[in-house]
Amino acid sequence: MGAKYVLQASQFQFLFDALTARGYQVIGPKLQDGAIVYDALSSVQDLPAGWTDQQEAGTYRLENRSDSAFFGYTVGPYSWKKFLHLPARKLKRGKSAEGEFHFVSENEEIPKLAFVGVRACELHAMTIQDKIFMGGIYRDSSYAERRENIFVIAVNCGKAGGTCFCVSMKTGPKASGGYDWVLTEVIEKDRHYFVVESGTGAGKEILAGEEILKELDCPLAAEAEIALSERIVEETACQMGRRLKTEGIKDLLYKNLEHPHWDEVANRCLTCGNCTMVCPTCFCASIAEITDLTGEKVERVQKWDSCFTEDFSYIHGGSIRKTAKSRYRQWMTHKLAYWIDQFGTSGCVGCGRCITWCPAGIDITEEAKGFYGDS
Amino acid sequence: MDPFLTIPFVIQRVKKETSDTVTLEISRPDDRVKTHSPAGSAFSFLPGQFNMLYVLGIGEIPVSISGDPNHPEKLFHTVRKVGAVSIALSLMEKGDRIGIRGPFGNPWPVNKAQGMDLLLMAGGIGLAPIRPVLYQVFPERDRYNRIGLLYGTRAPEDILYESEIKQWRSKFDLEVLVTVDRAAGDWKGNTGVVTTLISKVSFDPDRTLVMICGPEVMMRFSCLELQKKGVKPENIFVSMERNMKCSVGFCGHCQFGPWFVCKDGPIFSYDQVKDWIGKREI
Incomplete structure (x- = not known):
């Protein structure tokens, strides 16, 4: 861990400028359509300062805060995966002429992005997706290149949401690695500042980070400031809106694949796939063949897919998972159990998005309890 | 790559x-x-x-x-x-x-069958991925003991590679048993599911390696029947089928329990999958 510095809230724009000067496009939280989403930011003014969110199963509401905190809310419907594992991506273009065809792989422009405001759970989600796309024999080169070109400024959470359970998943609320910088926002009396620490990201970027801090002439943080920033995160850890018991959960779910509780969930599940879209670790994708009218020019396009669709498991003769029960079981068992066998980690980081954005308010932490009762 | x-x-x-x-x-x-x-x-x-x-x-x-x-x-x-x-x-x-x-995908464990009886079971087009096994073992036929092929199709006219099977039978000491689900009166062969052929072929259960490819239900009942005959689950192999799209474990479509069929399979030992293969909609 590097030294800790203090960055005044009034200097925050300079940080944006310094990142922009180094060729980064700044991506961070902003208000859009009644939610806080991640998008390109042109200045600090774009941040949802003074806003907070209230989240519950099937509920997301924005409210005003009594202060002007930049990061006084938790996670919204978007996650950073949309910038690394793109929702839609052209893989290649093909052309046929006189019966022969040729493919051209798409030359992608890989942007240099600075993610501002990445939460601890989201850092873990990125590490989990790294295992999928970069951890095996095959490598997803598009993902890998995007991943290499980001500068990550994490934010320790100063508030937990109603659907948060990162403490149960051991992923937060304090960022434990995978960032270039981590900020803790502190508001006390008439002071508003960040305690800044450089982290464990790519080496050259940490150096750039130190450079930026020097440029901004940030003083080292005083002990009292550090203590206060740590207390804020500790308090957040005590505010978790949800808990999930994880002891032995893999074997528990494997033993209960035919448990009647799955029918009970299926009665409420609309198989809309919202949970898979908002989940920061869900990675499933499909490849579509798109042709022009002549049938001579084609594009192969990769798009996010969801295990809640009937098509997802289609093989000749029909879908493997025809019922809502089997699709919910696939999703939840994958997330909390199969994932452990596949990638050595849970697929859940406790961000709570699937609970908040489920139109039926299905709550993964509640559903898991249904199996602990009488295993 | x-x-x-x-x-x-x-x-x-x-x-x-x-x-x-x-x-x-x-x-x-x-x-x-x-x-x-x-x-x-x-x-x-x-x-x-x-x-x-x-x-x-x-x-x-x-x-x-x-x-x-x-x-x-x-x-x-x-x-x-x-x-x-x-x-x-x-x-x-x-x-x-x-x-x-x-x-x-991973291959059939053909070499593991050397010195053993090799029993191949296929249902319908499941014979297609079995055929390369035969091509591999025939030139080195003496390394294997008995080789049997149990093959089930819907009807006599659905039998794949028919003339080739006849040649193999005489040339390479291959015991072939075929059964069909339904047939007209002129069919003199077996009728019924492929599992009924297991008791008609001779093999030493302790020293037999089995490779099965066909519909999931056929593979499941074959495994159960073979196990009853004393074949060890770790010597029975099945070829699973799921919706493989990317084929490298990125797209998630071919998941079958904790596995990606494209990269962890398609070949699995019955020992690995016995708790999963009978489950509905997995």
Whole structure:
């Protein structure tokens, strides 16, 4: 861990400028359509300062805060995966002429992005997706290149949401690695500042980070400031809106694949796939063949897919998972159990998005309890 | 290597096998160039592996390789018409182009059967990924003890590779038993499910390796029956089928319990999958 510095809230724009000067496009939280989403930011003014969110199963509401905190809310419907594992991506273009065809792989422009405001759970989600796309024999080169070109400024959470359970998943609320910088926002009396620490990201970027801090002439943080920033995160850890018991959960779910509780969930599940879209670790994708009218020019396009669709498991003769029960079981068992066998980690980081954005308010932490009762 | 690189291949021959099944013989378009895999090395494969077959403007499907692993320059795929891509493939003619990515997946453990009885069981088009096993073992026939092929199809006219099977039977000391679900009066062979053939073939359960490919329910009941006869679950292998799209474990479609069939399979020992294979909608 590097030294800790203090960055005044009034200097925050300079940080944006310094990142922009180094060729980064700044991506961070902003208000859009009644939610806080991640998008390109042109200045600090774009941040949802003074806003907070209230989240519950099937509920997301924005409210005003009594202060002007930049990061006084938790996670919204978007996650950073949309910038690394793109929702839609052209893989290649093909052309046929006189019966022969040729493919051209798409030359992608890989942007240099600075993610501002990445939460601890989201850092873990990125590490989990790294295992999928970069951890095996095959490598997803598009993902890998995007991943290499980001500068990550994490934010320790100063508030937990109603659907948060990162403490149960051991992923937060304090960022434990995978960032270039981590900020803790502190508001006390008439002071508003960040305690800044450089982290464990790519080496050259940490150096750039130190450079930026020097440029901004940030003083080292005083002990009292550090203590206060740590207390804020500790308090957040005590505010978790949800808990999930994880002891032995893999074997528990494997033993209960035919448990009647799955029918009970299926009665409420609309198989809309919202949970898979908002989940920061869900990675499933499909490849579509798109042709022009002549049938001579084609594009192969990769798009996010969801295990809640009937098509997802289609093989000749029909879908493997025809019922809502089997699709919910696939999703939840994958997330909390199969994932452990596949990638050595849970697929859940406790961000709570699937609970908040489920139109039926299905709550993964509640559903898991249904199996602990009488295993 | 780029697993998404599609290499153009040319159709050399389309052999009609049955009313709904063809075998495509394909090779690299330029005969002077040795057949290459997407990795750029000479294309080679092992029995049980699959390729992704691509038809421009229609799409891509996984199809097991049904040819001889000792002659990978001639690539064979046996395709049953069940969807848009397989229908397009069945309508191909000599000289047409298709795309290939592969090979993917793990192979049958053929070498493990050396010194043992080898029992092959196939249902319907499940015979296609079994055929490369036979091509591999025949030139080294003396390394294996008894070899049996139990094959079940819907009807006599659906029997694949019929003349070839007859040749193998006499030439390589292969015990072949065929059964059909239904047949007209002139059929003198067996009727009924393929599991009924298990008691008609001779093998030493303690020293037998079994490879099974067919519908999931057929593989499951075959495994149960073989286990009853005393074959160890770790010596029974099945070839699973799921919706393989990317074939490298990125797209998630082919998940079967904790596995990605494309990269962890398609071949699994019964020991691995026995708690999963009977579960509905897994």
